[in-house]
Amino acid sequence: MTPAPWALDMVEAAELIRRKQLKPSELADSVLDRWRAVEPLIHAFVSVDEDRVRRDAKAQDGRSGGPLHGIPVAIKDIFDVAGWTTGCGSKAMSDAPPARNDSAAVARLRAAGAIVLGKTTTHELACGVYTPPTRNPWDLERSAGGSSGGTGAAVAARIAPGGIGSDTGGSIRIPASHCGLVGIKPTYGRVSRAGAMALSWSLDHVGTLTRTVADGALMLSVLAGPDPADPTTLGRPPAPRAHISDEGLRGMRISVLSGSPFDRIEDDMSAALGRVTAHLEAAGAEVTEARLSELQAGLAAEFSIVAAEAASYHEARIAGRASLIGEDVRGLLETGLLLPAAVYLRAQKTRRVIQEAFRRLFTERRLDAVIAPTVPAKAQLADQLDFQLGGQSESVTQALVRTTAPFNLSGLPTVAVPAGIGVFGLPTSVQIAARPFGEETALRVALAVERAAGPVGMPDLQERPGK
């Protein structure tokens, strides 16, 4: 039986449209039907302009276009979309005027033929791992993760085949892990941040959430490239190709990162990593274990940099509208305004040490990639504050960020990919990092993991009481 258009992955839909076997307007109608049916359960969107989506799609019928011709995409509500308010999940931004122009990422998606389906929820100011009121399609009592939780939930629930998010300390990879998706945090400087609200200039990365590695590669190939409005993107190696090599892993050298901060993880995550490691070896990769003691200081460095840079970015907003900002984010911003410069600079020194530790590891062992659990635990309940990990209580935020932040601090390209469904019926995930601007290598390993682990399937949009 032919799947409904809304159920198609991005590459499948793009290919059918290219062959004129599916009209962009048919895909848009189907996706809007799906949104109407599912959105009341997961609350993934802050706005969808049905008329505009239909009009844009109809205009593409019967025409040829770019690689994303007629594909609806979900946009995290920190990216400017011309004519829409960029709300950033905050009451402090609710009366902002509509954006005059598209952000660079949205402009690139549109230039490739994509249709903006709508804007998705974000944890307030892209600073958190819960994204209320959005719920996880795999278990409606659980969080979709954050801060790009709306895009994650929308893609997992088959409302959109893909979308964009931002990742400052795991904000793409955490929803990817919680929702059973592929999340790409590219190398720092690979994708323009222009027109996106900043959280932390030196740690922010723009990337993708999709259901397959091939879809992520396609989106990244469109998004990557130089942009004079974001100088960090200038003079970089050529953008990664849309099609990832399926040459297998023979001859590749991969290290599994162990020890702190990748210890104290749930059995499900540990078992998934073990299965993936066995698959990589069976596929011909030479797999070793590695520990980087420098990473133990990563979380403190991450939080200090984010606090100081976010406070600086939002300084005027804190002065006038602090009472409109939620307690968790407000505290971080106020603290950041008072943080001594010496602490911020020590964090940036620590970051340099971590970057050098990764360089040494890759160079001395001649590695192609490293692999680690994406996060230590399955998706938290929407109101859960702590995990019990390794016999210790740990805040959910700290636990989820400790395993993802090392790759924001190092700027390395990192892909989170599903590693099967765990015993609680929820997705597990591993993350693969490669050398700077080595996205194609990370995606090649991710593709092998995806093939070996098999599809995670479609979430049933139910609650799982007692799990």
Place this chain on the structure above:
Amino acid sequence: MNEQTVSAWARMLRVELPDDRIETVTAQLEGQIAQGGGLPADDVEEIEPATVFEPEWRE
């Protein structure tokens, strides 16, 4: 670090910090400073901070 210090510090820096926020911010700031931004000062003495972050490696 105490609430009086934080209150005075905020005034000096012209950071608007209402009285009902002082206790929370004092606790958070104390925690951040105790963490020291990451590695001990002795371990990063010769390191230049990554104030302009560059992801490419110097081989």
